[in-house]
Amino acid sequence: MRTYILRRFLQMIPLLLGISFLTFILLQLAPGDFLTTQAENPMVSQERLDAMKRQFGLDKPWYVQYGLYLENIFLHFDFGESFDRHEKVFVVLREGLLNTLLLALAAALVTWGLAIPLGVWSAVRQYSWVDKGLSVFGVICISIPEVLSGLLLLMLAVRTGWLPIGGMHSLDYDEMDWVGKAIDLLRHLALPALVVGLTPLAGRMRQMRGNLLDVLRLDYVTTARAKGLPENVVVFKHALRNAINPLITLFGYTLGSLVSGALIVEILFSWPGLGRITIEALRMQDQYLVLGSVLMASFVLVLGNLVADILLALADPRIAYA
Amino acid sequence: MPEPAPVALEALPPQSPWRMFWRQFRRSHLALVGGVLLALFYLLSLFAPFLAPYKQESMDRDRFFHPPHRIHWIDARGHFHPLGFIHPTRMVSLSGLEWEEDRTGVVPIRLFVHGERYRWLGLIPSDRHLFGVDPPYRVFLLGADPSGRDVLSRALYGSQVSLTVGLLGLVISFTIGLLLGGISGYFGGWIDTAIMRTTELLLSIPGLYLIIALRGIFPTTLPSQQVYLAIVVILAFIGWAGLARIIRGMVLSIRRQEYVAAAEALGMSRLRIISRHILPNTLSFVIVAATITIPGYILGEIVLSFLGVGVQEPAASWGNMLTQAQSPALMASMPWLLFVPGTAIFLTVMAFNFLGDGLRDALDPRKVMGGKT
Numbered sequence: 001m002r003t004y005i006l007r008r009f010l011q012m013i014p015l016l017l018g019i020s021f022l023t024f025i026l027l028q029l030a031p032g033d034f035l036t037t038q039a040e041n042p043m044v045s046q047e048r049l050d051a052m053k054r055q056f057g058l059d060k061p062w063y064v065q066y067g068l069y070l071e072n073i074f075l076h077f078d079f080g081e082s083f084d085r086h087e088k089v090f091v092v093l094r095e096g097l098l099n100t101l102l103l104a105l106a107a108a109l110v111t112w113g114l115a116i117p118l119g120v121w122s123a124v125r126q127y128s129w130v131d132k133g134l135s136v137f138g139v140i141c142i143s144i145p146e147v148l149s150g151l152l153l154l155m156l157a158v159r160t161g162w163l164p165i166g167g168m169h170s171l172d173y174d175e176m177d178w179v180g181k182a183i184d185l186l187r188h189l190a191l192p193a194l195v196v197g198l199t200p201l202a203g204r205m206r207q208m209r210g211n212l213l214d215v216l217r218l219d220y221v222t223t224a225r226a227k228g229l230p231e232n233v234v235v236f237k238h239a240l241r242n243a244i245n246p247l248i249t250l251f252g253y254t255l256g257s258l259v260s261g262a263l264i265v266e267i268l269f270s271w272p273g274l275g276r277i278t279i280e281a282l283r284m285q286d287q288y289l290v291l292g293s294v295l296m297a298s299f300v301l302v303l304g305n306l307v308a309d310i311l312l313a314l315a316d317p318r319i320a321y322a
Numbered sequence: 323m324p325e326p327a328p329v330a331l332e333a334l335p336p337q338s339p340w341r342m343f344w345r346q347f348r349r350s351h352l353a354l355v356g357g358v359l360l361a362l363f364y365l366l367s368l369f370a371p372f373l374a375p376y377k378q379e380s381m382d383r384d385r386f387f388h389p390p391h392r393i394h395w396i397d398a399r400g401h402f403h404p405l406g407f408i409h410p411t412r413m414v415s416l417s418g419l420e421w422e423e424d425r426t427g428v429v430p431i432r433l434f435v436h437g438e439r440y441r442w443l444g445l446i447p448s449d450r451h452l453f454g455v456d457p458p459y460r461v462f463l464l465g466a467d468p469s470g471r472d473v474l475s476r477a478l479y480g481s482q483v484s485l486t487v488g489l490l491g492l493v494i495s496f497t498i499g500l501l502l503g504g505i506s507g508y509f510g511g512w513i514d515t516a517i518m519r520t521t522e523l524l525l526s527i528p529g530l531y532l533i534i535a536l537r538g539i540f541p542t543t544l545p546s547q548q549v550y551l552a553i554v555v556i557l558a559f560i561g562w563a564g565l566a567r568i569i570r571g572m573v574l575s576i577r578r579q580e581y582v583a584a585a586e587a588l589g590m591s592r593l594r595i596i597s598r599h600i601l602p603n604t605l606s607f608v609i610v611a612a613t614i615t616i617p618g619y620i621l622g623e624i625v626l627s628f629l630g631v632g633v634q635e636p637a638a639s640w641g642n643m644l645t646q647a648q649s650p651a652l653m654a655s656m657p658w659l660l661f662v663p664g665t666a667i668f669l670t671v672m673a674f675n676f677l678g679d680g681l682r683d684a685l686d687p688r689k690v691m692g693g694k695t
Contacts, residue, residue: 015522015523015526018519018523019523019526019527022523022524022527023527023535026535026536026538026539027535027538029539030538030539030540031540031541139672139675139676140672142671142675143617143668143671143672143675144668144671145617145621145624145625145667145671147621147624147625147628147641147644147667148644148664148667148668151644151647151648151653151660151664152660152664154648154650154653155653155654155657155660158650158653158654159654165650166650256528257528257529259528259531260528260529260530260531261530263528263530263531263534264530264625264628264629267629268648275530275531278531278534279534279629279631282534282537282538282631283542283631285538285542290534290535290538293531294527294531294532294534294535297527297528297531298526298527298528298531300528301526301527301528302526
């Protein structure tokens with residue numbers, strides 16, 4: 001097991017190198033660079049432009065630039081400097097990444113918190129109106145993209161005033177005690193998390209239902225029933241434990257799509273996450289910032305897959321990793 | 323397997339794969355609804371310039387923020403108007419958000435009116451519109467946006483972009499995916515390794531982040547036709563990786579079958595074997611996968627335009643129509659800005675989902691009757 005985890009970690013390195021290379025090439029293909037926007041600004045002199053060009057190595061060929069970029073990451077853990085914000089990329093992105101992860105985790109809580117009970121419910125009442133109603137609900141969930149559900153909930157918030165319509169903290173956040181701070185954060189988190197969490201809900205719900213139905217057909221469940229155990233005990237104590245396993249491991253695989261789904265919601269609800277930073281960086285042609293944030297988002301996805309694989313191996317002894 | 327009795331064979335009419343597919347597909351009412359809805363949407367977008375009372379960029383400086391017109395049938399003097407009419411409206415509050423009907427005036431809605439000139443499909447010049455009112459009045463069946471442009475017309479014109487960009491991107495992307503997956507599975511070796519590592523790379527970047535990174539290749543502002551092409555290129559690039567991996571797996575199993583060996587023995591070229599004998603066997607899977615993933619491609623354009631890096635004003639797309647609905651102040655007072663493009667997107671995505679589910683059930687070989695496939 002330990003060698004497996006170690007090997008998977010080592011495999012991540014070429015993958016991340018490849019992603020950084022790909023993104024770097026993409027940004028090189030882009031017409032102009034950060035200096036093009038600066039050059040249009042009459043306040044910036046030609047000498048200043050030349051100085052910046054040298055400072056950021058923009059006068060060198062792309063492979064030298066890429067080499068410098070990698071060297072800085074490996075030797076100094078330095079992801080370069082944001083041209084636009086004049087701050088270290090890592091500093092800018094760290095906070096954004098944490099906020100995005102917070103949002104993604106809250107969304108996962110929404111998804112799994114709803115999918116497991118609803119999936120169980122529709123499985124134990126198979127073909128009833130509950131089952132059919134939940135499957136219609138699932139289709140609707142799939143068919144409303146995040147942009148729409150986000151705008152709809154935003155509209156609800158504007159009209160009712162029950163929940164804040166954006167941002168992460170209220171204006172008087174700093175004066176609150178920690179309970180107030182926590183509640184304030186939760187209130188701001190509620191709508192974005194709901195939007196991000198609803199999209200994968202239908203799939204997970206179907207999976208839970210299918211898993212439980214499969215397990216309920218197994219021999220040991222029949223044995224449990226034949227022993228005269230009450231149906232509740234059969235379903236919740238015997239069947240559910242085995243049916244829930246794949247769903248928990250799936251969590252890791254979903255992390256990437258949650259981060260991706262969070263991007264649009266961050267824009268809608270002004271959540272200060274990775275996605276917002278990336279879009280702004282794209283508009284400003286802020287090369288290293290785009291590069292850094294795509295790398296970080298990919299890192300989350302790859303790490304999520306790794307965690308999922310490890311959980312799968314831990315949860316199911318039939319899977320042996322040599 | 324025992325031979326079926328000849329009587330049973332006579333009882334069933336001969337079934338082509340197409341007929342078997344249709345018999346299964348017909349049973350799924352939701353899939354039919356989805357198919358009909360999509361056919362309708364694509365027809366609407368094809369005839370958009372004729373159906374829309376105004377052009378997408380046509381502004382009415384006096385009637386911005388106008389709410390949807392109410393259609394009346396019986397006027398103050400008791401006359402009945404079979405096509406309906408609207409009352410002239412005037413702004414009552416300075417903020418420009420409240421409008422009042424002038425109950426005495428009657429502006430009848432007419433059919434096949436002369437209006438703004440357009441070229442249908444870029445070829446046939448015309449100025450006929452399905453319906454409209456006499457100038458200087460304007461009819462806004464679904465309201466007007468902050469610049470006084472007709473939301474209905476913009477939704478119709480926008481569908482021309484939003485419904486086709488994804489489709490084009492999908493076709494290109496699936497062609498790449500099929501070819502590379504086929505090559506990868508058939509040849510194996512270092513080609514396989516190279517292609518599979520590349521797909522892993524692409525699949526490791528979260529979808530929207532990849533789209534954003536790809537968007538960076540193109541200048542921030544582009545003329546609308548080039549934006550269209552740029553979005554097609556971006557969308558073509560994102561989806562092929564996942565498909566190529568699945569196709570590779572399928573090809574690996576198909577290529578071991580005897581008829582492939584026979585084709586090789588007959589001296590067919592390898593690319594011809596892949597394209598003529600192996601890939602057609604993955605067809606039913608590909609059709610279903612395409613239908614199920616197409617909403618993702620359509621949403622790709624919508625998201626890009628929504629973020630302001632896709633289709634630019636004054637050209638309309640469902641995505642940039644949503645951008646207007648984004649401001650909290652407008653959202654509360656002008657819900658039509660959100661609901662018109664929103665409903666269009668929702669119905670399109672749902673129709674594709676229904677259709678995809680129905681196709682999957684109908685094309686699933688395990689479900690085909692008789693057990694012989």
